[in-house]
Amino acid sequence: MSSDELSFEELSQAFARAIRGNAVKNESFEPEGRASSGGDELVDIPDEFFGEDFPDDIFEDPLDDDEENGEFEDPEEEDGPQSASDAFRSMMDEIDDDQLVPLNPRTILEAMLFVGNPANSPIMPETLSNLMRGVSVSEIHELVEELNTHYSQTGCPWEIVWFEEAHGYFMQLREEFTPLRENFYGKIRQVKLSQSAIDTLAIVAYEQPLSLEEINQLRGTPSGPILAQLVKRQLLRTQKIRRGTKFMTVYSTTERFLKLFELESISDLPQSDDLAYE
Numbered sequence: 001m002s003s004d005e006l007s008f009e010e011l012s013q014a015f016a017r018a019i020r021g022n023a024v025k026n027e028s029f030e031p032e033g034r035a036s037s038g039g040d041e042l043v044d045i046p047d048e049f050f051g052e053d054f055p056d057d058i059f060e061d062p063l064d065d066d067e068e069n070g071e072f073e074d075p076e077e078e079d080g081p082q083s084a085s086d087a088f089r090s091m092m093d094e095i096d097d098d099q100l101v102p103l104n105p106r107t108i109l110e111a112m113l114f115v116g117n118p119a120n121s122p123i124m125p126e127t128l129s130n131l132m133r134g135v136s137v138s139e140i141h142e143l144v145e146e147l148n149t150h151y152s153q154t155g156c157p158w159e160i161v162w163f164e165e166a167h168g169y170f171m172q173l174r175e176e177f178t179p180l181r182e183n184f185y186g187k188i189r190q191v192k193l194s195q196s197a198i199d200t201l202a203i204v205a206y207e208q209p210l211s212l213e214e215i216n217q218l219r220g221t222p223s224g225p226i227l228a229q230l231v232k233r234q235l236l237r238t239q240k241i242r243r244g245t246k247f248m249t250v251y252s253t254t255e256r257f258l259k260l261f262e263l264e265s266i267s268d269l270p271q272s273d274d275l276a277y278e
Contacts, residue, residue, distance in 0.1 A: 009270075010198065011198065011201070011202045011205065011261075011269075012202070012206075012269075012270060012271075014195070014198045014199045014202035015199075015202035015203055015205070015206045017199065018199040018200075018202060018203050018218060018219055019218060105132060105135050105139070105143055106143050106146060106147060108132060109128060109132065109135075109140065109143050109144070109147070110147055112128060112131065112132075113128075113160055113169060113170070113171040114171055116170075116171070121168070121170070121255055122162075122163045122166040122167075122168030122169055122170040122255070123168045123169055123170070124166075124168040125137045125140040125141060125167075125168070125169065127168075128140050128169070144160050144162075144169060147160055148160055157173055157177045157180075158171055158172060158173055158174065159171070159172065159174055162264070163255060163258065163264065163265075164264045164267075166255055196226055197226050197229065197230060199219065200215065200219065200223050200226045200227060200230065201235060201236070201253075201257075203215055203218050203219060204236055204251050204252065205253050205257065205269060206269065208250075208251065208252040208253060208266070209239070209250035209251060209252045210250055210251055210252075211248050211249065211250050211251075212224060212227065212249070212251075215227065215251065227251060231251075233256075234254055234256045235253065235254060235256055235260070236251050236252065236253060236254060236257070237251070237252060237253075237254045238250070239252065253266060
């Protein structure tokens with residue numbers, strides 16, 4: 001991690017400073033691409049950790065005007081090009097059985113991890129086991145080890161990693177293939193995060209889960225707008241938990257936060273003498 005990116009040391013110092021009541025009072029994020037005018041030191045964070053929303057029109061309605069009116073034509077009566085399903089069946093008829101990928105627990109697990117889930121987040125082994133008939137959770141771990149051994153021996157550019165915080169597996173490109181990814185998508189742009197945001201992020205990281213009132217008390221200043229931006233950037237998430245007889249919204253870090261610091265779990269955050277406080 002380069003010197004111009006957010007570091008463990010900077011995060012821990014921000015937490016210690018905020019706890020002592022010396023947090024910076026600036027409540028706003030700096031716009032991307034602009035220098036700070038209020039004295040806050042800006043820190044670069046890779047843009048790959050900030051997801052982008054899909055456009056509303058990314059999916060087209062597959063029905064044409066005739067189908068919307070309830071009029072359907074029999075594909076067998078058409079004289080035009082072969083339909084996609086018929087073309088696929090024709091192609092499969094021409095493939096020898098020896099050329100097909102064998103269906104077994106290992107290939108099924110590999111396919112599931114390759115496809116992933118809609119949230120693009122790690123998948124719990126219990127979930128994988130439930131979707132695979134007759135395969136236990138312990139066998140899921142064994143199959144992952146077999147797949148990773150196979151990938152290593154054959155020089156595959158991907159691997160299956162375990163995220164302790166999410167208690168799940170995730171398939172991703174190996175780090176050495178990052179330049180190839182950049183050739184397709186371009187180099188990672190840098191965005192700016194104000195010192196106030198770093199202070200707030202540090203407090204949540206070390207003391208999570210925390211409610212808005214608890215964060216405001218620790219920082220000594222209202223933090224609602226900053227928390228909203230950190231949630232939007234997918235560095236923090238909200239959830240409702242029960243405390244006593246009431247439910248309240250609390251903030252905690254996300255998988256993107258762990259990836260930013262290359263952590264397996266939040267317990268791996270470094271501790272410092274600066275964090276000792278009464």
